[in-house]
Amino acid sequence: MHPTSITKKDLLLFAVFTAAVLAGPIILKPIGAGYPDLLQKFAIYGIFALGFNILFGLTGYLSFGHAAFLGVGSYTAVWTFKLLSMNPVPAIIFATLMGGLFSALIGYVSLRRSGIYFSILTLAFAQMCYNMAYSVLTPITNGETGLQLAQSDPRALDVAFGRDYGAVLPSSDLFGLEMTGYPGFYFCAVMLIICFYITLRIFRSPFGMMLRAVKSNQNRLNYTGVNTRPYALTAFIISGMFAGLAGGLLAVTDPLAGAERMQWTASGEVVLMTILGGAGTLLGPVIGAGAIKYFENIFSAFNKGILNNIFDFLPDFLQQVAVSVSSMFVGEGWHLTLGALFMVIVIFLPGGLMEGVSRISNLLSRRRSDGGSGGTPHPEPAE
Amino acid sequence: MSEFKITRRGLLKSSAAAGVALAAPTIFSSKAFAAGYLNEPTGKTVTFGFNVPQTGAYADEGADELRAYQLAVEHINGEGDGGMLNTFSSKALKGNGVNGKKVVYVTGDTQTKSDAARASAKRMIEKDGAIMITGGSSSGVAIAVQGLCQDAGVIFMAGLTHSNDTTGKDKRANGFRHFFNTEMTGAALAPVLKKNFGSDRVAYHLTADYTWGWSQEGSIKKYTEELGWKTAAAVRTPLGAGDFSQYITPVLNSGADVLVLNHYGRDMVNSLTQAVQFGLRDKQVNGKDFAIVVPLYSRLMAQGAGENVKGIFGSTNWHWSLQDEGSQAFVKSFGKKYGFPPSQAAHTTYCQAILYADACQRAGTFRPSGVGKALEGFKFDGLGNGPTEYRAEDHQCFKDVLVVKGKENPTSKFDVLEVVEVTPRAQVEYPASLLGGELGPYNDGK
Known part of the structure; x- marks a missing residue:
């Protein structure tokens, strides 16, 4: 059922994914999401969710503390900017390593328990990180205000290479290419594609098979003499590094790190993204991340004026009713829409949006093969 | 296996090529290269971005700010009773929009979080083409968004932010504050x-x-x-x-x-x-x-x-029971539309929207450096705080400060504060160098 080597189908999926990501600005324009900041968020949170899915989707360990690694990555990247260089490459390398280091520490302790106890432990650790960033670590994190760049930062490497930013606040640039706007998006997009490829390899490797085994029956593995903890810890560290990278990229596109990135709501968000898209599927988490960020940015921006325009075609009294009803679900009420959507998905499509996709494609292929063998199943694992 | 490797390499090559080919047109067609400055309005309208907290600890203030902004837009476009435009000492705005363009607006939720505030400000600048961002009810957010506007190249008219740093240590050329500070x-x-x-x-x-x-x-x-x-x-x-x-x-x-x-x-x-x-x-x-x-x-x-x-x-910064002409006009116009008196958050954001529109009209452009020059050292009256000046050195407004006390015998649920003393401007003024920071140059966007 689960192949342990890359198949032609996987390569096709990877090619389509790459093309779709790179063409993002054009594809997403019609739904109002084709602007750099949101595209960057799609790519970055896509990486975050991909990493989370390696842990949750494959091993079934539900971590409620992944935002801590995201935050650590951001702080590390901003400090790299401040101390070393405005070049994003060292920043994301250090962010990834720090994410890995923190996840090794937290994972080592948390993975001694499983199920709900594991979730609570990770939640507790993340909340500790958040509170420390907020209070005792204020000299490092600048508390609620958030860590920001200053003109007077040392930037040792930049100085060594004779790079001078003059009187303006520097922004991150890759050898002269500024990491804002579309170049910033393409930088994140390349990272996303690399991460997607790594995830694909992990999914199709014996290691990935072992992680699935941990999910389906850990006791049986233990009884047969397999020590599962190193596998789970490795998965935890890999996903922590993905989160660290995502945090670093957040700082690359916008050099600011705030403690709220580590809050438990942010950890919950990545769980939502993964489940919404389809846990354990390759594409699901990326799609889930996109859906949630789209809601957060586009639906929260609808106001009465826009709604009035939308329902302009209705007679006056109907327009008023339509506007007042729908305004509950947009603007500040976007959480409500997200909640309703999430409930619908979990009830009717427990496998997430990807289950919906595979159901539709099954339906189509069955029709095409004239009610034959039921068509080929979708290449994604269903769990 | 070797066959597989060749396929992968070819695949990577072709996908990279496809990426470049797809990216090229978007980069060249991007708005930034077409206009003289970022988000230069070319049609019949100009877009303001109102970035206020709609959720979180400051949501009440944010809701009131948004009401004030909507009122200000009405007045600038010549709808409603004109509010403080009638008492404002500058008469540049004629009630037909700004520079002949009707003002429209987009809104965003800052969630009182720096991250969310910057994301929504970016959306308004990049997607909706906002020429100016204003709002906020937290200094942390204001400083974060001010930095963003400086980098992007649009004007930031700070809303309710009281920290010294907004126009002190963290001041930026593109940022302006009407509110007072600690x-x-x-x-x-x-x-x-x-x-x-x-x-x-x-x-x-x-x-x-x-x-x-x-x-x-x-x-x-x-x-x-x-x-x-x-x-x-x-x-x-x-x-x-x-x-x-x-x-x-x-x-x-x-x-x-x-x-x-x-x-x-x-x-x-x-x-x-x-x-x-x-x-x-x-x-x-x-x-x-x-x-x-x-x-x-x-x-x-x-x-x-x-x-x-x-x-x-x-x-x-301001209280609705003030008896001057400007305050009265604002309270009347706000009360008529919403049924209760405005808060100081509403007042400062209303003023900021009017001051920005007026500066654009006087400068005859929306170019940030031009508008900024029109605001620097601008002296005005009739906006509820008496004679006020936008100091050029730090883009901070200087005006009288109200010391208030919780009222012992309130006559209504809005009548909760009484003004104890109006401290004159001279007593609260300080040299710009006291708080440090650098304005730096204006950024008009690429």
């Missing part, structure tokens, strides 16, 4: 505190743990210690803590006889209510009645705290 609060409040509480008091600070709290704690300490007060302790509390009882209990045993609450919004409502419930105000310490001071007051907060604000001193 330095002015300290200078205005200290003489009143001396008159009422004497000069040998011991203060205990509870401070919201972010840039505004730190700034206010510093300013109040500075000015009260000049009076001869001592500071027993200054304890930082997280923003949006909700329950402050654990912070209030130690106050009783600290030997302090004044509690300074450097809190705002719902935090202030909660901490003040809990302090009063703990019976602090009925205590006698060092032979003196225990007192509570809330340096930054607003009507919304006073209303939220209800009975507990009676007799408590603080400062405010």
Whole structure:
């Protein structure tokens, strides 16, 4: 059922994914999401969710503390900017390593328990990180205000290479290419594609098979003499590094790190993204991340004026009713829409949006093969 | 296996090529290269971006700010009764929009978080083509968004932000603030505190743990210690803590006889209510009645705290009971539309929108450097604070500061504050160099 080597189908999926990501600005324009900041968020949170899915989707360990690694990555990247260089490459390398280091520490302790106890432990650790960033670590994190760049930062490497930013606040640039706007998006997009490829390899490797085994029956593995903890810890560290990278990229596109990135709501968000898209599927988490960020940015921006325009075609009294009803679900009420959507998905499509996709494609292929063998199943694992 | 490797390489090559081919047209067609400055309005309308907290500890202020912005847009476009445009000393705006363009607006939710605020500001700049961003009800957010606007190349008209840093350490050329700051609060409040509480008091600070709290704690300490007060302790509390009882209990045993609450919004409502419930105000310490001071007051907060604000001193940027022409016109126009008087948050954001529109009209352009030059050193009157000046050195407005007190016998649920003293501008003015920071050059966007 689960192949342990890359198949032609996987390569096709990877090619389509790459093309779709790179063409993002054009594809997403019609739904109002084709602007750099949101595209960057799609790519970055896509990486975050991909990493989370390696842990949750494959091993079934539900971590409620992944935002801590995201935050650590951001702080590390901003400090790299401040101390070393405005070049994003060292920043994301250090962010990834720090994410890995923190996840090794937290994972080592948390993975001694499983199920709900594991979730609570990770939640507790993340909340500790958040509170420390907020209070005792204020000299490092600048508390609620958030860590920001200053003109007077040392930037040792930049100085060594004779790079001078003059009187303006520097922004991150890759050898002269500024990491804002579309170049910033393409930088994140390349990272996303690399991460997607790594995830694909992990999914199709014996290691990935072992992680699935941990999910389906850990006791049986233990009884047969397999020590599962190193596998789970490795998965935890890999996903922590993905989160660290995502945090670093957040700082690359916008050099600011705030403690709220580590809050438990942010950890919950990545769980939502993964489940919404389809846990354990390759594409699901990326799609889930996109859906949630789209809601957060586009639906929260609808106001009465826009709604009035939308329902302009209705007679006056109907327009008023339509506007007042729908305004509950947009603007500040976007959480409500997200909640309703999430409930619908979990009830009717427990496998997430990807289950919906595979159901539709099954339906189509069955029709095409004239009610034959039921068509080929979708290449994604269903769990 | 070798076949597979070749396929992969070919695949990577072709996908890279496809990526470049797809990217090229978007890069060249991007708006930034077409116009003289970022988001230059080319059609019949110009877009303002209103970035206010719609959720979180400052949501009440944010809702009021948004109402004020909508009113300001109506007045600029010549709808409604014109409000303070009629009393404003500059007559450049004719009620037909700005530079012949009708003003439209987009809104965003800052969630009182720097991250979310920057994301929504970016959306308004990149997607909706906003020429100016304004709003915010937290200094942390204001500083974060101001930095973003500077980098992007649009004007930022700060909303309710009271930290010194907004136009001090973290000031930016593209950022402008109408609201006052903690330095002015300290200078205005200290003489009143001396008159009422004497000069040998011991203060205990509870401070919201972010840039505004730190700034206010510093300013109040500075000015009260000049009076001869001592500071027993200054304890930082997280923003949006909700329950402050654990912070209030130690106050009783600290030997302090004044509690300074450097809190705002719902935090202030909660901490003040809990302090009063703990019976602090009925205590006698060092032979003196225990007192509570809330340096930054607003009507919304006073209303939220209800009975507990009676007799408590603080400062405010503006209050709806002011009797000057501008304030009256604004209260009347706001009241007619929404059915209740505006808060200081609503007032400052209304002023900012009007001041920006007026500066564009006078400059004849929306180019940030042009608009900025029109605002620098601009002297005006009729916007409710008396004669006011936008100081060129730090883009901070200087005007009289109101010291207020919770009213003992309120006549309505809005009538909760009384003005104790109007501290003249000269008394609260300070040299721009005091707070440090660099404006840097204007950024018009690429």
